[in-house]
Amino acid sequence: MQETFWQRRLRDVAAVLVVGVFMFPLFWWALTSFKPTSAIFDKDGIVWFNFKPTLVNYAVTMLGKSRAELAIESGNTFGVGGASSYDSRQTIIDSLIVAIGATALTVLLAVMAAYALSRMRFRWRQAYLNWILSQRFMPPIAIIVPVVFMFHYMSLLDTRLGLILVDTLINLPIAVLLMKSFYDDVPVDVDEAAMIDGATRLQIFWRVVLPMVKGGVAATAVLCFIFSWTEFLLSLFLTNSIRTLPVKITTFVTSTGSEWGFIAALGTTAVIPSFIFILLVQKQLVRGLTLGSLKE
C-alpha cells in the first residue's frame, strides 16, 4: 500500500512520541543527577532547567568526597552529610565483576548444554527440557533460605564468587532454552556436512555451529548481563560488605531522608556499563546470521 504524505508524517510523530515516553524517565533521572538538592524538591513547583548544574552528586558517589569536604573546597555551606559511605566506586567494580563473571559462566555452560539438547537424542530428553523450564517457575525468594544456608557452609556468603554462582543458577535455564532455539534454527544437515568433511563433534560445535549462532550468544549474554546487573534480592541476602549497585542504592535511603541526588547520580552512572555492553554486542544481535546456509 502506498503511504500518503500525512500517513508517513503521522507515523514519524507516533514513533517520536513512543521513544519520548520511554526515554523521559532516563532523561529526568540524568537531569536530576546534576541538580542541587534545592532544585530536586522545590516547594514552588517542578524545576526543569532553571538551576545551577552541579557535579556534587557525582563527586560524592564517584570520587568518594564528603559533602563537607566539597563545601569547604568551594567555600559554600549548602548542607551536611555525604560521608564516605556514599562512595560507590567499589560497588561498581563489584557489580561489574559479578555481572561479567555470571554472564561468562552462564553463556559458557548454556552454549554447550543447549547444543547437546538440540542435537543429541537421549532418553527423557523432553522431560529434561521441561525440568529445565520448571526451574524458572520458582521465584528466587522461595529458595533464598536454603541458598543462604548452603552458602554459609560453603563459605560463599559475602563473596563475589557466591554471587556469580547464584546469578548463574538463576540465568542458566532461560539461557539454555534460548540457546537451544537458536541451535534448532541451524539445520542438522550442516552438522552432517561437517561430519562428512571430517570434523569431529567438538570441531563441528566450535568451528561450524557455534559461529553460526553468534547472534544468539550475544542475545543470551545481554539478557544474562542485564539480569545480573540489576539483580537485587539475592545480593541483598547473600552479601554484607560487598554491595552490588541495586543494593547500594537502597542504602541511600537513610533515617534522615533519601539522598535523591546521589541515587540519581549512581543510577545514571549504572546505565553506562549496560549501554557499552549492548553497544559491543549489538552487531551480533541482528538475527538472520544463519541466512545463506539454507534455502529461503
Added chain:
Amino acid sequence: MASVTISNVRKSYGGFEVLHGIDLSIANGEFVVLLGPSGCGKSTLLRMVAGLEPISSGQISIGNVVVNDLHPKDRDIAMVFQNYALYAHLSVFDNMAFSMQLKKRPKDEIRRKVEWAASILNLTPYLDRQPRQLSGGQRQRVAMGRAIVRDPSVFLFDEPLSNLDAKLRVQMRTEIKELHHKLSTTTIYVTHDQIEAMTMADTIVVLRDGKIEQIGKPLDIYDRPANLFVAEFIGSPAMNFLSGEVATEAGRPVVHSNGVALPLPSDVKATVGQTVKYGIRPEHLRPGAGTEGIPAKVSVVEPTGPEIHIYADIGGQEVCAITQDRLELSPDDQIRLVPALDRIRLFEPETGKVIGSDETRPRTLMRA
C-alpha cells in the same frame, strides 16, 4: 573412484522396518538415481551409504571396503544436501576449503584445489562472498564445490535441486550431468522427480515402501516397466490403464473392457479369460481415421504447444492420448484412438506384475 555394493541392507526404527533387504550394485563411474515417492526410503538408503544412519542389517561396501562401521569421514564420500547445508559464517572459499583445512593440508594445495573446483563450477568471482550473498543456484554450486574439492570415490546427492525454481533446475541438471562427465565419479543421486531421473541417470532404481521395484536404464524403465507401480510412476501424463478380460475376436486377441474391444498383438502372452490391466502410454495412442481403432468420446482438449493432449472416455474409463497433429477437436466429439500394438503392456491386477517377462521379448525388437 569406486564401485558401491549394497547387499541385503535393512533399516528399522524400533520394530518398524523401512527398508526391506535392498540389493544393489553400482559400477565404478556409474550415475545411479534412486527414484521414488516420499517415504519410500531412498534418502534413508543414501544416508546409510554416507554413514549418517546406522545399518540395521546387511552390508555396504565402497570399493572393496565394507563401510558398515566406518565413520562418514573415513568412507571417502562427499554429499550434497537438499538445503545445501553451507557454513553460513564462512566465505565461499572457506566453505570449499573446510575439509582440507581440517586435514591441515598445505595452504597452496588448498588454494589450488579450491580454485580448480571454482573454475569448473564458474564460482571464481564469488570466492570471497558469504553464502547469503549468493543466489540459490550459486549456493547449490558451492555445495557441489565443497564436495568435488575432496575428490571423493563416491558423490552422494540428496534431492539437490528440489529447492530451486523450475528454470534453474533444468540448468543445474545439465551442469550436474556435465560435471559427472568431466569427473566420472561414481554418483548416487536421490530424487522424487522422474524427469531428473530420466535425464541424468545411467541407471534408475525405482523404490517403493522400502523395496526396489525395478532397476534399469532410463528408457528401459520407461518402455518396459516391470509392474503397475513403475508404469504409473514414470511418465507424464501417466500411462493409461484400462481394466478388462482377455478374449479372442475374429481370431485376434483382444481385451474386453466395459463392452469395448481393445486390440492386442498376436504374440501376447496372456491367456483367454484372464483379467488384466491394459496399459498404453498417451503418446502410443493416436487418433485414427475411419473405422480403425477404439471408439472414444472427447472430454477435454489441452494444447501444450508442441502437442495436443486429448482426454477421452473409453467405455467409462478416462484415457489420455497425445498427438502432434493440429486436430480441431471439442468436448463430446466422437473419435477413434489407435494403440501402437508393440507398446501395449498387460499387468496382473492383483500383483501388479507385467504379463510376459522382458526376457521373452528381444531387446532389439523393443527398442525399434
